[in-house]
Amino acid sequence: MELSPKIGKEVIECCKAGDKEAFEAIVIHYQKKVFNIAYRMLGNLEEAKDLAQEVFLSVFDSIKDLREEIKFDVWLTQITLNHCRNRWKYLKRRHYFNSDSLDDPVETEGGNMPRQIYDPSDDPEASYEKKMVQQFIQRGLLQLREDQRELIVLRDLQEYSYEEIGKLFHLPEGTVKSKLHRARMDLKEILERFVH
Amino acid sequence: MECGKVRDRFSSFLENELDPLEEKIVKEHLASCSDCQKDLQQFDKTIRWLHSLKEVKVPDGFLIEIYKKMEERKRKVLFSSFPLKLPVQAVAMVAIVFLVLYLTKIMPVQTPQQKVAEHSKPSVSAPLSSKKQVDQVAAQMEAKKDRVVAQTPPEPSSLSKVSPAPSETEKMEAALAEKEEASPAAKPPQEIALRIFDREKTLSLLHELLQQFGGKIITTEGNIFLASLPKATFSEFEKELLELGSPGKADKIMLKKNGMEKLDVPRGAEQRAFKMKRKEQATPQTEMQDYLLVRILLLQE
Numbered sequence: 001m002e003l004s005p006k007i008g009k010e011v012i013e014c015c016k017a018g019d020k021e022a023f024e025a026i027v028i029h030y031q032k033k034v035f036n037i038a039y040r041m042l043g044n045l046e047e048a049k050d051l052a053q054e055v056f057l058s059v060f061d062s063i064k065d066l067r068e069e070i071k072f073d074v075w076l077t078q079i080t081l082n083h084c085r086n087r088w089k090y091l092k093r094r095h096y097f098n099s100d101s102l103d104d105p106v107e108t109e110g111g112n113m114p115r116q117i118y119d120p121s122d123d124p125e126a127s128y129e130k131k132m133v134q135q136f137i138q139r140g141l142l143q144l145r146e147d148q149r150e151l152i153v154l155r156d157l158q159e160y161s162y163e164e165i166g167k168l169f170h171l172p173e174g175t176v177k178s179k180l181h182r183a184r185m186d187l188k189e190i191l192e193r194f195v196h
Numbered sequence: 197m198e199c200g201k202v203r204d205r206f207s208s209f210l211e212n213e214l215d216p217l218e219e220k221i222v223k224e225h226l227a228s229c230s231d232c233q234k235d236l237q238q239f240d241k242t243i244r245w246l247h248s249l250k251e252v253k254v255p256d257g258f259l260i261e262i263y264k265k266m267e268e269r270k271r272k273v274l275f276s277s278f279p280l281k282l283p284v285q286a287v288a289m290v291a292i293v294f295l296v297l298y299l300t301k302i303m304p305v306q307t308p309q310q311k312v313a314e315h316s317k318p319s320v321s322a323p324l325s326s327k328k329q330v331d332q333v334a335a336q337m338e339a340k341k342d343r344v345v346a347q348t349p350p351e352p353s354s355l356s357k358v359s360p361a362p363s364e365t366e367k368m369e370a371a372l373a374e375k376e377e378a379s380p381a382a383k384p385p386q387e388i389a390l391r392i393f394d395r396e397k398t399l400s401l402l403h404e405l406l407q408q409f410g411g412k413i414i415t416t417e418g419n420i421f422l423a424s425l426p427k428a429t430f431s432e433f434e435k436e437l438l439e440l441g442s443p444g445k446a447d448k449i450m451l452k453k454n455g456m457e458k459l460d461v462p463r464g465a466e467q468r469a470f471k472m473k474r475k476e477q478a479t480p481q482t483e484m485q486d487y488l489l490v491r492i493l494l495l496q497e
Contacts, residue, residue, distance in 0.1 A: 027259050035258070036251045049255050053262050060266070130248070137245050156246040181207035188242040 012072050016064050027056050030073070033158060034080050040153045041084040042091070043142045051087050055080050074167055077160075081150060081168075088146060140190045148183035155180055197225050199232050206239045386430070388437060389493040395419070398494060401440050409433040411490075419494040424487045437492070 007029045014022035034055050039048035058079050066075055141149050154160040154168070162173045169176065202225045208214045209222050226233050392398040402421070406412055409432065411425035425433055 024259060027262060031254050031258055032251060035254045039252050040249075045252070045255070048252075049258065049261075052254075053258065053265055056262050057265055057269070130250075133245050133248055134250075137249055152246065156243065157249055157251075177207065177213075178204075181204065184207060184239065184242060184246075185203070187246075188239050191242060191245075192238060 007072075012063070012066070015060075016066065018064075023056075023060055026059065030076060031056070034076070037077070037080050037153055037158060038084060040138070040141060040157055041081075041146075041149060042087060043138050047087065047091070051083050052080075055083050058083070074164065077154075077168055084150075085146065136191065136194065140187050140194065143190045144183060144187055148179070148186060151176070151180045151183050152187065156184075197221050199225075199229060202226065202229070202232050203235060206236055209236075210240060210243060386434075386488055386490040387493065388434065388490065389495060390437070390440060391495045391497055392440075393497050395494065395496055398440055402437070402492065405433060405436050405440070409436075411487075414489075419496065421492040421494075423490045423492060425490050427486060427488050430488050430490070433490075 007026060011022045011025050015026055031052065035048055035052040038051040038055075039045060042048055042051065055076070059076065066072065141152065144152070151165065154165055155162070160168075162176050165171075165176045165180075166173045171179070202222050205214060205218065205222055209219065214222065226236060390398070403413070406423055406425065409425060409429040411423050411429070411433065413421050413423050415422045
């Protein structure tokens with residue numbers, strides 16, 4: 001998760017000074033990551049898009065307050081996770097996730113998939129299997145505790161290093177590893193419950 | 197190694213982070229424990245599934261929508277800074293205006309001119325309020341006169357003989373006049389005080405006189421009579437009434453309560469001045485009404 005050579009300190013400084021081109025460069029560089037974290041955390045493409053846009057608006061508003069010692073991408077991830085937490089609470093208060101019954105279709109990039117409970121690896125068709133895995137895992141992720149979901153999304157999906165995760169959550173690497181292992185084990189059990 | 201401890205090391209085992217000794221122990225346990233072996237397979241599958249998840253594509257127009265949201269926010273800020281504040285200020289102003297109007301209606305600010313105008317209106321309450329003052333004056337005069345009478349034997353009253361008394365009366369009248377000057381609104385329409393010897397006789401004569409001039413007694417309270425009289429006949433009535441005062445016609449005392457006259461002024465001149473003033477006072481009232489209110493005070497000797 002190193003800064004791309006395209007986004008250097010100069011771009012960040014220009015963005016701090018209110019340069020819109022620098023801001024656009026930042027959006028283009030980080031939009032995929034922010035949008036994907038949001039989607040995996042919320043399980044809804046429309047909510048993820050709206051949230052990711054809100055994240056960049058927050059960046060534009062508050063980048064001038066960014067301290068030198070904090071790396072921009074760590075700061076951006078913190079903003080993204082904060083937005084996700086708030087949105088999760090907001091949607092939960094409105095019983096958004098309560099209506100998510102086992103028969104409801106799951107929204108994926110390839111469209112809404114029927115919610116069928118079986119092991120996707122059993123499916124002979126590879127493309128269909130991929131879609132089923134997407135749906136299967138996403139449902140499992142949404143069943144996890146929020147902090148566990150964050151760890152899995154950052155480490156297993158976004159490939160953050162243990163060190164970066166440790167910095168984000170202010171935890172030692174060993175603690176991050178054990179917590180992540182617990183989250184993976186819980187997800188495994190959730191997915192097993194789906195199948196059986 | 198127990199199953200639990202082996203399962204706690206699945207992540208490290210799969211990521212090759214175990215030291216060689218631990219790795220060897222875990223492998224030996226897995227070889228002998230089918231449950232842990234099965235569990236590891238399922239765990240590995242979960243991790244592989246997670247790693248197989250592809251990133252979703254960012255929707256088209258993502259950046260343009262950010263700019264649209266920025267503009268929307270600016271509009272909202274403008275809207276909230278002006279159009280929302282203006283109605284609040286307008287409502288506050290209207291509320292203040294209504295409050296001020298309401299308060300001024302409840303507690304009208306009385307200017308001196310308004311006060312004079314209000315008090316100068318002829319009303320029934322004004323004579324009534326001054327009636328108490330007249331009562332007090334009459335009582336005081338009676339008391340003081342008694343003292344004077346004790347010093348000088350009673351004789352048919354004459355102006356010269358009463359002369360010591362007027363000095364007392366004069367003070368009272370002056371005080372009363374001062375008082376009334378301070379509150380001109382308390383002035384009754386007309387007041388006449390008569391010094392009398394025979395109350396009954398004077399009363400019957402008063403009634404006759406009133407009948408003669410088309411007037412009548414409205415209220416009686418002791419020796420104070422409030423009578424109404426046609427204005428046109430007032431001056432004649434006043435003349436006649438003053439003559440009722442005493443047989444010698446010299447001991448009549450008139451209390452002109454507007455305090456303009458002094459008793460040391462020659463009596464004839466005083467009466468003329470008094471009558472002229474009466475006329476001046478009566479003139480505006482004549483224009484307004486046909487009857488005059490006359491307060492008659494009888495002072496028993």
